[in-house]
Amino acid sequence: MRRVVPGDLPAIEAFLRARTPRAMFPLSNLARYGLDGEHPYAPRFWAAWSGASVTDVLCLSTNGTVMPVLPSGDAGPALEVLRGREVCRVIGPAEECRPLIDGLGLTGRPVDLDQDEPHFAMDLADLRVPDGPGILHPLRQADRDVLLDWTAAYNAETLGQEPEAARREAMRDLDLRIETGSHRVLMAGDAPLAMTGFNATIPDCVQIGGVYTPPGLRGRGHARRAVALHLAEARRAGATRATLFASGPPAIRAYEAIGFQRIGTWTLFLMKTPVRVPARGSADG
Structure with missing residues (x-):
C-alpha cells in the first residue's frame, strides 16, 4: 500500500463510492474535512493498486480511527501501514476489521465497546413511513437539558462510555449536532x-446514527x-x-419495518485509550 496524494483522489473516491454503504465514514469525512487535514476526523488514505485500478483502501483519521475498505480480504498490507501508529478505534465491516484488530494485537485491550452489529442498507424508493404521533423538529426547538x-444516555448505553465521559462527550456532541443540523427530534406538541x-x-x-x-x-x-x-426529508x-x-x-x-435489509455485519471496536501499535521488530512487538 502507498500513501494517497491529491492526484489519486478521483480513483479513490470512485472505489469508495462503488462500495458506498460500507464506506460512508471515509467518504463523508473526506468531503467534510479534506485529505490529510488537521480535524480529528480528517482522513488519511493508503491504497493498494493493480495497474491503474484500486483494489483496497485503508483510512486512518487524524485521531487514530481505523476504517478499512479491503474487499480483497488481504489484511497484510494494511497491518504494515498501521505498525508504529496510534490507534483508538477500528470501525467497518467485520470481515475487514477483525483481522486488523487481531493482527495488531489489540484483542483483549481495555475497550468502551467491542461489538459486531447487523449492517443494513435501503434504496429510499422503498422507504415506508409509519403513522403515529409527532413531527420532526430541529434540535434547537426542544429543551436543551x-x-x-438523552445524548449522554445514548453514549453510555450504545457506546459503552462511563457516565462522566458520556456526559462530557454529550455536551460536545449536542453542540455539534445543533450547529450542523445533522439530527432531529420527534415532538408531539x-x-x-x-x-x-x-x-x-x-x-x-x-x-443513520444517534x-x-x-x-x-x-x-x-x-x-x-x-x-x-x-x-x-433526505430523499426530498x-x-x-x-x-x-x-x-x-x-x-x-x-429498521426492517421501514424498509432496511441486512447486507452484512459491522464492527465497532472503541478503545478506552489510544494505543501505539508496536513497529515490526520493536521489543514489545
Whole structure:
C-alpha cells in the first residue's frame, strides 16, 4: 500500500463510492474535512493498486480511527501501514476489521465497546413511513437539558462510555449536532418523543446514527417514525440510499419495518485509550 496524494483522489473516491454503504465514514469525512487535514476526523488514505485500478483502501483519521475498505480480504498490507501508529478505534465491516484488530494485537485491550452489529442498507424508493404521533423538529426547538440527558444516555448505553465521559462527550456532541443540523427530534406538541440523526452524509446517501428514545417511551414506534421521517426529508433533498448498523432485536425490527435489509455485519471496536501499535521488530512487538 502507498500513501494517497491529491492526484489519486478521483480513483479513490470512485472505489469508495462503488462500495458506498460500507464506506460512508471515509467518504463523508473526506468531503467534510479534506485529505490529510488537521480535524480529528480528517482522513488519511493508503491504497493498494493493480495497474491503474484500486483494489483496497485503508483510512486512518487524524485521531487514530481505523476504517478499512479491503474487499480483497488481504489484511497484510494494511497491518504494515498501521505498525508504529496510534490507534483508538477500528470501525467497518467485520470481515475487514477483525483481522486488523487481531493482527495488531489489540484483542483483549481495555475497550468502551467491542461489538459486531447487523449492517443494513435501503434504496429510499422503498422507504415506508409509519403513522403515529409527532413531527420532526430541529434540535434547537426542544429543551436543551432533555436532549443533553438523552445524548449522554445514548453514549453510555450504545457506546459503552462511563457516565462522566458520556456526559462530557454529550455536551460536545449536542453542540455539534445543533450547529450542523445533522439530527432531529420527534415532538408531539412540546413533548419530545425520540431523537434521530445522520452520522455520515454524501449527496446521494445518508447513514443513520444517534437514534434514541428514553426508556419510558420505548415500544411505541417513536424511533422508527423519527428515522423514517428524517429519511423522507433526505430523499426530498436528493438522497437515494441509506445505511445503518443496529444493536438489539427491537432496533432491528424497527429498521426492517421501514424498509432496511441486512447486507452484512459491522464492527465497532472503541478503545478506552489510544494505543501505539508496536513497529515490526520493536521489543514489545
